[in-house]
Amino acid sequence: MSGRTIIPFGPQHPVLPEPIHLDLVVEDEKVIEAIPRIGFIHRGLERLVEKKDFIDFVYVAERICGICSFIHGMTYCLAVEEVMKIEVPARAQYLRIVWSELSRIHSHLLWLGLTADAFGFESLFMQSWRLRELILDIIEETTGGRVIFGSAKVGGVRRDISAEKMQEIVKKLRSYQKEMDDIGKVFLGDLTVQHRLRGVGVLSTASAKALGAVGPMLRASGVSSDIRMMGYSSYGTLDFAPIVEQDADCYARCKVRIRELDQSVGLIESAASKMIDGPIDVKVTGTPNGEFFARSEQPRGEVIYYAKGNGTKFLQRMRVRTPTFANITPLLETLKGCQLADVPVIVLTIDPCISCAER
Amino acid sequence: MGALSKSPWIIHYDGSSCNGCDIEVLAALMPRFDLERFGVINTGNPKHADILLLTGSINEQNKSVVKNIYDQMPHPKVVVAVGICATSGGIFRECYNVQGGADKVVPVDFYVPGCAVRPEALIDAAVAAVALLDKKRDAMKAGKA
Ligand code: SF4
Numbered sequence: 001m002s003g004r005t006i007i008p009f010g011p012q013h014p015v016l017p018e019p020i021h022l023d024l025v026v027e028d029e030k031v032i033e034a035i036p037r038i039g040f041i042h043r044g045l046e047r048l049v050e051k052k053d054f055i056d057f058v059y060v061a062e063r064i065c066g067i068c069s070f071i072h073g074m075t076y077c078l079a080v081e082e083v084m085k086i087e088v089p090a091r092a093q094y095l096r097i098v099w100s101e102l103s104r105i106h107s108h109l110l111w112l113g114l115t116a117d118a119f120g121f122e123s124l125f126m127q128s129w130r131l132r133e134l135i136l137d138i139i140e141e142t143t144g145g146r147v148i149f150g151s152a153k154v155g156g157v158r159r160d161i162s163a164e165k166m167q168e169i170v171k172k173l174r175s176y177q178k179e180m181d182d183i184g185k186v187f188l189g190d191l192t193v194q195h196r197l198r199g200v201g202v203l204s205t206a207s208a209k210a211l212g213a214v215g216p217m218l219r220a221s222g223v224s225s226d227i228r229m230m231g232y233s234s235y236g237t238l239d240f241a242p243i244v245e246q247d248a249d250c251y252a253r254c255k256v257r258i259r260e261l262d263q264s265v266g267l268i269e270s271a272a273s274k275m276i277d278g279p280i281d282v283k284v285t286g287t288p289n290g291e292f293f294a295r296s297e298q299p300r301g302e303v304i305y306y307a308k309g310n311g312t313k314f315l316q317r318m319r320v321r322t323p324t325f326a327n328i329t330p331l332l333e334t335l336k337g338c339q340l341a342d343v344p345v346i347v348l349t350i351d352p353c354i355s356c357a358e359r
Numbered sequence: 360m361g362a363l364s365k366s367p368w369i370i371h372y373d374g375s376s377c378n379g380c381d382i383e384v385l386a387a388l389m390p391r392f393d394l395e396r397f398g399v400i401n402t403g404n405p406k407h408a409d410i411l412l413l414t415g416s417i418n419e420q421n422k423s424v425v426k427n428i429y430d431q432m433p434h435p436k437v438v439v440a441v442g443i444c445a446t447s448g449g450i451f452r453e454c455y456n457v458q459g460g461a462d463k464v465v466p467v468d469f470y471v472p473g474c475a476v477r478p479e480a481l482i483d484a485a486v487a488a489v490a491l492l493d494k495k496r497d498a499m500k501a502g503k504a
Contacts, residue, residue: 067382
């Protein structure tokens with residue numbers, strides 16, 4: 001029998017922490033097409049710039065997404081600072097790197113856990129999240145919050161990390177690295193895990209480029225692209241290279257993220273060694289007049305902030321293009337022809353952050 | 360204490376939150392905070408659930424979904440609004456697509472403050488919800504509800 005059936009997936013689904021709806025057109029067990037419906041979490045916060053002034057809006061930007069909240073806040077600040085020609089002190093730039101990379105580590109660990117859950121490896125799920133709590137401890141010690149940091153601001157950062165604290169953090173991260181390796185070994189070496197990930201959801205290099213994939217999704221398809229290489233916020237002074245894998249399947253995406261954990265620890269360490277004493281913010285005077293596109297690399301890929309000021313304290317227009325939104329089209333492509341049982345794993349390998357995508 | 364309050368099952372739905380509260384809900388179920396020690400189990404099926412955890416605010420799109428999940432849950436049931444978004448709309452209150460807190464569509468029993476909520480606060484809410492479940496069940500038995 002080869003009749004076509006439509007199976008609804010979501011918006012409320014056990015593997016999805018957030019609502020997205022896919023209509024899966026299936027023939028037997030094979031997915032022919034996936035038709036998305038989004039908009040369940042749309043809040044319309046871009047328009048909020050008309051009601052909150054450009055300084056206050058940092059808090060809203062941080063709450064576009066609770067997972068990469070700091071990077072959202074920071075990128076918004078980058079855009080506004082460029083418009084207002086504000087020079088951010090070096091120390092603040094390195095502190096931004098530290099918090100950005102801590103976000104990346106906690107986000108990747110969170111993703112590893114959710115993926116383990118999607119292929120039914122419950123204890124691995126728990127282990128990844130246990131490790132993530134240790135990272136959250138560092139974040140809480142330095143910012144006061146667990147998921148929303150509240151430490152980015154226009155003109156710098158809000159809090160400082162002392163030199164001793166910084167050393168302690170690096171030491172802690174080094175010791176957690178061994179545990180991350182242990183988890184990584186299971187993800188990459190375990191036979192059953194490989195069965196679920198290898199050869200599943202392949203996205204060729206050509207279609208990754210054509211469909212505009214970003215972040216680990218793009219890098220796992222063999223494209224060397226990482227916005228951090230553009231050198232915003234002093235990333236240019238650190239020595240690193242994008243992490244690229246060639247296999248283009250779920251396994252490769254997993255591997256990219258596991259290798260990025262190591263990379264982030266390294267980046268924090270070198271940022272710590274470069275930090276010099278000095279102010280952490282500059283006084284902001286005047287109002288933004290002009291426009292700018294700021295780009296940065298989130299755990300999920302490139303985020304773009306567009307800010308346009310007209311000389312008042314309210315921005316005229318603000319626009320965000322988030323990584324998940326860019327990755328939805330490639331996702332639909334990878335879903336074509338897969339087995340129904342693989343859908344949760346494939347959906348998760350783009351690391352969907354729906355609240356970002358819909359804002 | 361009945362079977363219900365010894366092992367209440369929860370279902371979590373994300374209205375239009377920023378994700379911050381959702382990951383804290385999950386974190387509360389993880390080894391560090393371990394809500395499971397109170398017998399709490401996370402389920403994806405509304406028909407199995409006793410406690411509905413709602414994060415995020417209500418908008419035109421998710422109204423019917425939230426209502427649907429609530430209606431499918433068996434009695435007695437308890438609704439917990441998690442985070443300031445689910446309480447009142449929070450920071451997004453003035454957005455054009457946000458209509459307000461969870462109580463716009465379903466009756467809410469507990470409001471858990473915080474942006475994002477802390478897992479400790481969620482544990483408090485779970486313990487309070489269990490007591491209320493017992494109360495509601497007794498009322499049902501006595502034929503009052
Ligand atoms: S209460 Fe705060 S952290 Fe929670 S969903 Fe709303 S904005 Fe996000």
